[in-house]
Structure formats: structure tokens, C-alpha cells
Amino acid sequence: xxxxxxxxxxxxxxxxxxxxxxxxxxxxxxxxxxxxxxxxxxxxxxxxxxxxxxxxxxxxxxxxxxxxxxxxxxxxxxxxxxxxxxxxxxxxxxxxxxxxxxxxxxxxxxxxxxxxxxxxxxxxxxxxxxxxxxxxxxxxxxxxxxxxxxxxxxxxxxxxxxxxxxxxxxxxxxxxxxxxxxxxxxxxxxxxxxxxxxxxxxxxxxxxxxxxxxxxxxxxxxxxxxxxxxxxxxxxxxxxxxxxxxxxxxxxxxxxxxxxxxxxxxxxxxxxxxxxxxxxxxxxxxxxxxxxxxxxxxxxxxxxxxxxxxxxxxxxxxxxxxxxxxxxxxxxxxxxxxxxxxxxxxxxxxxxxxxxxxxxxxxxxxxxxxxxxxxxxxxxxxxxxxxxxxxxxxxxxxxxxxxxxxxxxxxxxxxxxxxx
Numbered sequence: 001x002x003x004x005x006x007x008x009x010x011x012x013x014x015x016x017x018x019x020x021x022x023x024x025x026x027x028x029x030x031x032x033x034x035x036x037x038x039x040x041x042x043x044x045x046x047x048x049x050x051x052x053x054x055x056x057x058x059x060x061x062x063x064x065x066x067x068x069x070x071x072x073x074x075x076x077x078x079x080x081x082x083x084x085x086x087x088x089x090x091x092x093x094x095x096x097x098x099x100x101x102x103x104x105x106x107x108x109x110x111x112x113x114x115x116x117x118x119x120x121x122x123x124x125x126x127x128x129x130x131x132x133x134x135x136x137x138x139x140x141x142x143x144x145x146x147x148x149x150x151x152x153x154x155x156x157x158x159x160x161x162x163x164x165x166x167x168x169x170x171x172x173x174x175x176x177x178x179x180x181x182x183x184x185x186x187x188x189x190x191x192x193x194x195x196x197x198x199x200x201x202x203x204x205x206x207x208x209x210x211x212x213x214x215x216x217x218x219x220x221x222x223x224x225x226x227x228x229x230x231x232x233x234x235x236x237x238x239x240x241x242x243x244x245x246x247x248x249x250x251x252x253x254x255x256x257x258x259x260x261x262x263x264x265x266x267x268x269x270x271x272x273x274x275x276x277x278x279x280x281x282x283x284x285x286x287x288x289x290x291x292x293x294x295x296x297x298x299x300x301x302x303x304x305x306x307x308x309x310x311x312x313x314x315x316x317x318x319x320x321x322x323x324x325x326x327x328x329x330x331x332x333x334x335x336x337x338x339x340x341x342x343x344x345x346x347x348x349x350x351x352x353x354x355x356x357x358x359x360x361x362x363x364x365x366x367x368x369x370x371x372x373x374x375x376x377x378x379x380x381x382x383x384x385x386x387x388x389x390x391x392x393x394x395x396x397x398x399x400x401x402x403x404x405x406x407x408x409x410x411x412x413x414x415x416x417x418x419x420x
Contacts, residue, residue, distance in 0.1 A: 033053075033060060033118060039176050118398050133374060151220065188387075191217065297333060298337060315347075318342050334389070338393040
């Protein structure tokens with residue numbers, strides 16, 4: 001008699017064990033959420049994975065609620081964020097009254113709620129410098145692992161010849177995130193985190209591993225051919241070099257060497273794309289159709305904002321009326337203008353203040369030498385993302401909100417403790 005064992009049984013057992021673990025300790029669920037958010041395994045483009053991701057968030061929130069009811073933990077708000085989030089969230093909900101397309105409005109509301117939940121889950125899950133340092137390790141390792149698996153999968157799909165390997169420079173790499181620009185934005189945000197792992201790690205083997213990780217992740221920005229990513233990482237380097245040179249620290253070499261390597265390896269095709277991009281902005285000569293279209297969308301979003309400066313046209317609804325300006329309506333590829341056109345000043349002011357306060361909060365803990373590097377990394381990572389969203393419409397991208405939460409932890413919870 002042959003006994004058939006379904007291959008789903010181990011999966012069911014593993015999932016059940018994971019559910020039990022998350023219910024027992026909500027912080028396990030938060031770590032899973034962070035990993036999925038940065039690697040985008042539960043990303044916006046894949047319907048099934050996205051809804052599984054929502055289930056994990058809900059399960060983690062349920063576990064946190066149980067912990068609160070048991071009296072083992074007290075939910076904490078973020079003083080600098082609470083009122084701003086309340087204003088922004090309330091108007092986002094109410095903007096449905098003036099929205100033309102309620103399906104777009106509801107979809108963005110769902111993304112907003114998800115971002116708010118993740119923000120507070122992370123904030124209530126970690127409170128010590130050593131926990132943040134460990135979180136940095138998990139984030140960087142997750143991105144490195146997911147990227148290297150995707151990279152070798154891409155190479156494996158090519159035949160091993162000089163021509164096909166050279167085609168890597170014409171294939172835009174996006175890791176597990178699907179969109180190369182989204183991927184480059186995420187990498188720009190975590191490079192400073194990886195840099196801190198290099199400088200703070202005491203064990204030689206691990207230090208070497210983080211150096212390799214940084215080099216590889218930097219190379220993937222080259223392969224992504226993302227102008228957004230290159231601009232964001234360039235601003236990060238300028239900001240970082242200024243701060244490190246001012247302090248005359250030897251760690252500056254960890255930033256200079258990757259820059260030199262990246263400049264050497266960037267293919268001519270990318271510089272051609274950048275030159276066309278610059279010329280499209282300045283004179284329109286050799287106009288890049290993508291750039292021209294984006295400029296049209298930006299002007300359209302600005303026009304919509306100027307016509308509806310207070311209330312906007314409803315969350316997510318710029319896309320609904322963009323057809324009046326262009327034959328290919330889509331988001332305007334600028335988060336700030338996207339929010340301005342959708343929610344007017346009622347939404348833009350609290351949103352921009354939220355980003356500003358997120359950037360300033362870690363400054364409070366930079367006076368503490370034990371967590372100064374962690375604070376610098378989060379501020380620098382946020383700066384890179386703030387630059388990237390000048391070219392992308394991603395107001396609720398989860399890695400951005402996770403960094404905001406970490407910034408709040410460093411600025412509000414951590415005062416005087418020992419180095420990780």
C-alpha cells in the first residue's frame with residue numbers, strides 16, 4: 001500500500017508554526033513585515049502576494065492587541081507624528097467626497113492604512129539601540145539575499161556568451177521589486193544602514209560580508225539603470241562625504257571606493273540616457289519621450305493643484321483627471337506634487353511636515369555617542385528617499401515609512417544606553 005503525502009503538508013505545518021510564533025510574540029510578525037516590505041515580496045504589483053502581506057500585518061496587529069489586553073505592553077504613539085497623521089488621514093478619508101474615481105481613492109486609502117499600521121507596529125516593537133542595529137542587519141541582509149538570488153536567476157536565463165552577458169547592461173535589474181526605480185529607491189535608503197554595519201561591526205568575517213554586500217547592492221543600482229537611483233545615491237554621497245570629511249574620519253574610504261568602482265562600471269548607455277535626460281530638461285534637444293511625458297504630467301499636476309489649492313481633487317484622483325492633459329494618463333511621478341494635486345494644502349502641509357520631522361528626530365540622539373551612527377544612517381537613508389520621491393509617486397511605500405518609524409524610535413525612545 002502506497003501512502004501519498006501531499007507536498008503542501010510541510011508548508012501548512014510551517015505556516016501554522018509561524019502563525020503561533022507571531023501570536024505569541026508580535027515582534028516576530030513585525031520583523032516579517034519589515035523583511036517583506038523591503039524586498040517587496042508582498043509588493044503592490046502582485047495581487048495574491050499583496051493580500052497575503054495584508055494578512056500578516058493584520059495578524060501582527062492582532063498579536064499586539066492581545067499583548068496590550070494582557071497588560072504586557074502599552075501601545076505608544078509618536079508625539080511628533082500623531083497630530084500630523086490625524087490631519088492627513090482624516091482629510092484623505094474625507095477627500096472621497098470630492099473624488100471622481102472612488103476605486104482609485106479606495107485603493108490609496110488601503111495603502112495609507114497599511115503604511116500607518118506598519119509605522120506604529122515598528123515603533124512599538126523596538127526601543128533599544130542594539131535592537132535597531134539588529135534590525136539594520138536584517139534589512140540589509142534581506143535585500144542582499146533577495147537581490148543576489150534575482151541577479152543569478154537573471155543570469156541563468158541568459159546563455160553564457162559574451163553577447164548575452166553584455167546584455168546585462170541593457171536589461172534593467174529590479175531585484176524582487178519589479179520596478180527598477182522602486183528598487184533603486186530602496187537601495188538608496190539602505191546603503192547608509194549597510195555603511196554603519198561596516199563601521200560598527202567588530203568581527204572581521206562579518207565586516208567583510210557587509211563590505212561585499214554594499215559593493216553588490218551598489219552594483220545593482222548600476223544594473224537597474226535608474227536615473228532616480230543614481231541621483232538619489234549621488235546626493236547621499238555628497239551629504240555623507242561632507243559630514244565625514246568635516247570630522248576627518250577614515251571611514252570616508254568606505255564611501256570613496258564604491259563611488260570610484262561605480263563610476264568605472266557605469267556603462268556608456270547609461271550616460272547617454274542621462275545626457276538625453278538633461279537635454280530634455282534644458283532645451284528639448286534629443287528629447288527623451290519618457291522625460292517629455294513626465295514633464296507634461298508634472299506640469300499637469302501643478303496646474304491641478306493651482307486650480308484646487310486647498311482641497312485637491314481627492315486622494316489618488318490626479319490619475320483620474322490626467323487624461324485631460326495627456327493621452328496616457330498616470331501618476332505624475334513626483335510624490336510631493338501627487339499629494340498636492342490630490343489633497344491640496346490640507347494634505348500637503350502635514351505630509352511635508354511629517355517628512356521633515358522624521359528627518360530631524362534622529363538629530364536628538366546624535367548627541368549620544370552610543371547611537372550616533374545609527375541616527376546618522378537613518379537620516380541619510382531618509383534623505384536619499386526624499387530625493388528619490390521627487391521622481392516617483394510613492395507616498396505610501398513601506399520602506400520609507402519604516403525608516404520614519406526608526407527615526408522616531410531613535411529620536412524619542414533612545415537617550416542614554418550602551419553601544420550595540
